Amino acid sequence: MGGEISGLDLRSLTPESAELEEIRAAIYRNKLIVIRNQELTPAEYVDFTRKLGTPQVYFQDNYHHPDFPEIFVSSNVNEEGKKVGVAGTGHYWHTDCQFQQQPLSLTSISPVVIPQSVRATYYIDMAKVYRALPDELKILVDGSTMIHGGNNRYKVQPSDVDKSLQQLIDYMNEIVPPVKHPAVITHPVTKEKALYMSSGFTMGIEGLTYEENQKAMRALFDFTEREEHVHMHSWDKGDIIIWDNRFLLHKSSQLPPGEKSKSYRIGIYDAYPFYIGIKNENHEN
Numbered sequence: 001m002g003g004e005i006s007g008l009d010l011r012s013l014t015p016e017s018a019e020l021e022e023i024r025a026a027i028y029r030n031k032l033i034v035i036r037n038q039e040l041t042p043a044e045y046v047d048f049t050r051k052l053g054t055p056q057v058y059f060q061d062n063y064h065h066p067d068f069p070e071i072f073v074s075s076n077v078n079e080e081g082k083k084v085g086v087a088g089t090g091h092y093w094h095t096d097c098q099f100q101q102q103p104l105s106l107t108s109i110s111p112v113v114i115p116q117s118v119r120a121t122y123y124i125d126m127a128k129v130y131r132a133l134p135d136e137l138k139i140l141v142d143g144s145t146m147i148h149g150g151n152n153r154y155k156v157q158p159s160d161v162d163k164s165l166q167q168l169i170d171y172m173n174e175i176v177p178p179v180k181h182p183a184v185i186t187h188p189v190t191k192e193k194a195l196y197m198s199s200g201f202t203m204g205i206e207g208l209t210y211e212e213n214q215k216a217m218r219a220l221f222d223f224t225e226r227e228e229h230v231h232m233h234s235w236d237k238g239d240i241i242i243w244d245n246r247f248l249l250h251k252s253s254q255l256p257p258g259e260k261s262k263s264y265r266i267g268i269y270d271a272y273p274f275y276i277g278i279k280n281e282n283h284e285n
C-alpha cells in the first residue's frame with residue numbers, strides 16, 4: 001500500500017493532462033498516494049479535487065470551512081476565539097460515509113497545523129483482509145449483506161442544547177437511516193474484492209439474530225484489526241494524501257492533551273460506481 005509523488009505542482013494540472021491520469025492510476029494501483037511539497041490555498045485545493053472528480057459537500061455543515069463548503073475541517077485550533085470545524089474526528093476504524101447509500105469513493109487530506117508528537121493516520125487494506133480470511137469467517141461474509149449506520153458517531157453541536165438523546169437519535173435516523181451494502185464488494189476499476197465493513201459503522205449481517213451478529217461481528221472485527229493488518233502512514237506539511245475508500249479502513253491518531261492539530265479533508269466522488277452492481281449516481285453538489 002502507498003505510493004509517493006513528488007516534483008509536481010498540482011496548480012499547473014489541466015483536466016486533460018497526462019499527470020492527472022497518472023495520479024488516478026496511482027490511486028487505484030497503490031490504494032493510497034501522497035503528493036509531496038504542495039502549498040495550495042483552500043481555493044486551489046478545492047480546484048485540484050475538482051479535476052479528479054466531484055468534491056463532496058458534507059451533509060453536516062458544522063464541519064464546513066467558512067468559505068469553502070467542500071472542505072471538511074478537522075481542528076482543535078480556535079481562530080480569533082471562534083471554533084472552526086470539528087475536533088477529535090475519526091478516532092475509530094471506519095471508511096468515510098459507509099453509512100450512506102452512495103459512500104465516498106476517494107478521500108484527500110491536507111494537514112494545516114501539524115502536531116508536535118503524532119503525525120500519522122492508520123490504515124487497513126480490506127482487500128488483503130478478505131484474501132486472508134479463515135474459512136469460518138469467509139463463509140459468514142460471502143454472499144451476505146451488511147447493515148451500516150452512523151448514529152453513534154454524531155457530534156453534538158451548540159444548537160443541540162436542550163435536546164434529549166432520543167431526539168438526536170430520531171433526527172439522525174431521519175437524515176441518515178441505516179443502509180445495506182454487500183459484505184464483499186468488487187472494485188469497479190481493479191476488479192479486486194474487498195471486505196466492506198468497519199467497527200465504526202457496521203451494525204450487523206442481514207438475517208442473523210442479535211446473538212449471532214454479536215458473535216460474528218466480534219470475530220470479524222478482531223481478525224480485521226489485528227496488528228499485522230495495520231499500516232501507519234506518517235504525514236508532513238505540504239503533503240496531499242489521497243486514498244481509495246473502497247479498499248481502506250482508516251483511523252486518526254489520538255493527540256496528547258494540549259497539542260494542536262488542524263487538517264482539511266475533501267471527499268471526492270470519482271467517475272466510477274462505488275462497487276460493481278451499485279447504481280452510479282451523478283453527484284452534483
Ligand SMILES: [Fe+2]
Nearest residue numbers: 090095096250
Ligand atoms: Fe474518516
